Amino acid sequence: MVYIPSPAVAVVGRHNSGKTTLVERLIAELVARGLDVGSVKHHSHAGFDIDYPGKDSYRHRAAGAREAVIAAPGQMACIKSIEGELECADIVRGMPGHDIVVVEGYRKSGLPTIEIMRAANESDARAASVFAEGARCGWPLGADFTQLARERVVVERGAYRAALGAGSLDTSACELAASGASDDVLGAPGEGDDRSLPSGIDCVDIVGKLPTASTVAVVTDIDEARRAAVSYGVPAFDPDDVRALADFLEQRFARPRVTVVIQAGGESRRMGRSKATVAFAGRPLICRLVERLAPAADELIITTNEPENLEFLKDRYPEHGIRLVPDARTVRGALPGLYTALLAASNPYVAVVACDMVFASASLVVAESLAMNESGADAVVPSNKHGFEPFHALYRRAGCLSAVQAALDRGEKRAQAFFSEVNVCEFPQERVLEAEPMGGCFINANTPEELRSIEESFLGK
Numbered sequence: 001m002v003y004i005p006s007p008a009v010a011v012v013g014r015h016n017s018g019k020t021t022l023v024e025r026l027i028a029e030l031v032a033r034g035l036d037v038g039s040v041k042h043h044s045h046a047g048f049d050i051d052y053p054g055k056d057s058y059r060h061r062a063a064g065a066r067e068a069v070i071a072a073p074g075q076m077a078c079i080k081s082i083e084g085e086l087e088c089a090d091i092v093r094g095m096p097g098h099d100i101v102v103v104e105g106y107r108k109s110g111l112p113t114i115e116i117m118r119a120a121n122e123s124d125a126r127a128a129s130v131f132a133e134g135a136r137c138g139w140p141l142g143a144d145f146t147q148l149a150r151e152r153v154v155v156e157r158g159a160y161r162a163a164l165g166a167g168s169l170d171t172s173a174c175e176l177a178a179s180g181a182s183d184d185v186l187g188a189p190g191e192g193d194d195r196s197l198p199s200g201i202d203c204v205d206i207v208g209k210l211p212t213a214s215t216v217a218v219v220t221d222i223d224e225a226r227r228a229a230v231s232y233g234v235p236a237f238d239p240d241d242v243r244a245l246a247d248f249l250e251q252r253f254a255r256p257r258v259t260v261v262i263q264a265g266g267e268s269r270r271m272g273r274s275k276a277t278v279a280f281a282g283r284p285l286i287c288r289l290v291e292r293l294a295p296a297a298d299e300l301i302i303t304t305n306e307p308e309n310l311e312f313l314k315d316r317y318p319e320h321g322i323r324l325v326p327d328a329r330t331v332r333g334a335l336p337g338l339y340t341a342l343l344a345a346s347n348p349y350v351a352v353v354a355c356d357m358v359f360a361s362a363s364l365v366v367a368e369s370l371a372m373n374e375s376g377a378d379a380v381v382p383s384n385k386h387g388f389e390p391f392h393a394l395y396r397r398a399g400c401l402s403a404v405q406a407a408l409d410r411g412e413k414r415a416q417a418f419f420s421e422v423n424v425c426e427f428p429q430e431r432v433l434e435a436e437p438m439g440g441c442f443i444n445a446n447t448p449e450e451l452r453s454i455e456e457s458f459l460g461k
Helices: 019-032 056-063 088-093 122-137 145-166 223-231 242-252 285-296 312-316 334-344 362-375 397-409 415-421 429-435 448-459
Strands: 008-012 037-042 067-072 075-077 100-104 113-117 215-220 258-265 299-304 323-325 349-354 379-384 392-396 424-427
Touching (some): 008 019, 019 037, 019 056, 019 100, 019 242, 037 088, 100 242, 122 223, 215 223, 258 285, 258 334, 258 362, 285 299, 285 312, 285 349, 285 362, 299 334, 323 334, 334 349, 334 397, 334 415, 349 397, 362 379, 362 392, 362 424, 362 429, 392 397, 397 415
Parallel strands (some): 008 100, 037 067, 037 100, 258 349, 299 323, 379 424
Antiparallel strands (some): 349 392, 379 392
16 A cells, blocks of 8 residues: 555644534535545543544544544554554554544644634633733744743833832833732732733643644634734634635645646657556556556546557556546657646646656655645646656646646747746655655666666565
8 A cells, every 4th residue: 555644734722622523513524525534533531432422533433534543641543552642643644545634632743733712611711811912912923922921020010110119100111000900910029920911810721722833723702812813824713614614724734636647658769669568577567657656646647649558457447547648749748748748637736757657656746735735836846966857746737737838839848848937846855755765756767678677676686
């Protein structure tokens, strides 16, 4: 099985924030849109019930999650004994192939997080007040709000008492004094720092439980939390507006629909036949490419000038619905081939891979698609010291098709001839290796000797 990492996002809050209800509804909405959803539920205690009506794991699966992982110290479902407590990243890595994984809990997961704050929850209300104070004070998202507040209170306490002693209270310099705070509110020096936070809040239970730099959205019915989120440039959603939140997740985090195009071309002069049909490890090379890349393909296309020789693929892999597409232009070359791929694709993202790339990687295709989501680029192209590798790259159909056509009309044939006209995101070697640790994605065979050498290495001869 080809390993394809699943993108994930966490929904976090405090006890009784309504996380499970929101996650349950969110899963149902995403599944209704045709997405394959996995879920993770984190318990801070051991000895939880699994798949029992009313329990969180049961609710996740009843909502439509295809895979539900329930995790707590010393135990996870479905069921595996573990040492200590699993890291969320380890769990998500063990759930490949989903369009998105929605995680409940795991505040320190390192994932993009959705913060939930409900007015009916006392802890949420306290967190919202500190969050709002941080926004008013201009504290950076991710800073220790409670510590900054303590430091500010110490300074304000000094300013307040100094102003009283001088007989001139500077209300602009001290918010607490301006609000009518007295020594009873401020407390004795060195005492009551937490009580001097907004509205005299005791913040012990929310330390480390506030929005951070990884917060990508806030779900709240608390007006001051909504305003704070907006001031930080973080979108805010009402707890009942699940559709809008699902729209946000689908657009920003879900794996986008990808057409994978394997360029088989026609007869290779150096090979003496089509590279697609040359033997590799006892079967046609094209079979290896189909099997390696199909897990990343919502649509699988093979461009070829000899479709009659590749018709057998439809019978061998009926589950993939392979389309055999002839070249759209009579002129051969890298750029005309790319034009055919973009023209034939039905999905917005198009991965184009040469059929002689023996170690082509579905994981790299997925990583490129996520990079395109993040960057908004028209093309995500691997690069190394030798330059670009345009034939294990990803292209945005809407942004590239017209530019490729214009380059062809100018008489260009090189694949990179249109790069200056679109937004290209370079995908460096270190990111390639993160996606495909085994490497070798761009090794191709141009001659029988090269193919034989690769085959011998692959078979361990």
